[in-house]
Amino acid sequence: xxxxxxxxxxxxxxxGAWLDLASRRLPNWLCLLTAIAGLGASxxxxxxxxxxxxxxxxxIALVAGMALFRFGWIGGGDAKFYAAxxxxxxxxxxxxxxxxxxxxxxxxxxLWFGYRQAxxxxxxxxxxxxxxxxxxxPVAIGAVALKLLQG
Numbered sequence: 001x002x003x004x005x006x007x008x009x010x011x012x013x014x015x016g017a018w019l020d021l022a023s024r025r026l027p028n029w030l031c032l033l034t035a036i037a038g039l040g041a042s043x044x045x046x047x048x049x050x051x052x053x054x055x056x057x058x059x060i061a062l063v064a065g066m067a068l069f070r071f072g073w074i075g076g077g078d079a080k081f082y083a084a085x086x087x088x089x090x091x092x093x094x095x096x097x098x099x100x101x102x103x104x105x106x107x108x109x110x111l112w113f114g115y116r117q118a119x120x121x122x123x124x125x126x127x128x129x130x131x132x133x134x135x136x137x138p139v140a141i142g143a144v145a146l147k148l149l150q151g
Contacts, residue, residue, distance in 0.1 A: 005041040006147050009088050012037060013140035016081050020136030026077030031084040038088035050090075057094055058087035078135040085143035093146065101142030108138045 012034040016026055035058055042054045065079025082101065089097055112133050 002045070002151065005045065005088075006144075008037050008041065009034075009085075009147050010144050013085065013144050017134075017137045017140040020077070020081075020134040024075075024132060024134060026075075026081040026136045028080065031077070031080040034081070034084035035087040038084070038086075041088065042090075053090035053092070054087050057089055057091040058083050060091070060094070061086035074135065075132070078139065081136050082139045085139055088143060089146060089150075093150070096149075097142060097146050099142075100145050101139050104138035104141035104145070105135060108135070108141075109133055 012030065016030055016034070019030065020026055038058070039051060039054060042050050062080065062083035065074065065082055066076075068074045069076045069079045086094070086097060
């Protein structure tokens with residue numbers, strides 16, 4: 001079952017990363033599907049008693065993410081996608097997920113700005129969403145990395 005769960009998370013994560021790169025959108029249906037799949041995997045592997053921890057992790061991540069969104073620090077889709085990925089992990093893994101997503105985020109931001117600097121593609125008027133870093137990519141990388149590290 002763990003390999004199926006890891007594969008399912010990887011599929012959800014890859015879909016999110018691709019959609020964020022292609023359109024700078026992380027749709028609600030994907031976030032909902034990712035969260036339900038994570039909670040379903042927890043239920044399948046450990047039973048109903050194990051659901052409270054990943055559900056609490058997802059809820060705390062959603063509340064924190066929406067607060068960050070409210071202040072304009074992250075996108076709403078990024079906040080929802082992170083919370084959905086958090087539903088794959090117990091609450092005790094929260095700092096591990098945050099750390100791995102942050103490390104992946106640092107790498108993506110450095111690559112993003114390095115690419116823009118090297119190509120002269122600085123943010124221009126009318127660039128809109130595509131001038132922003134697609135943070136769904138590091139969320140996906142961090143979530144899959146944690147799942148692989150946990151075995």
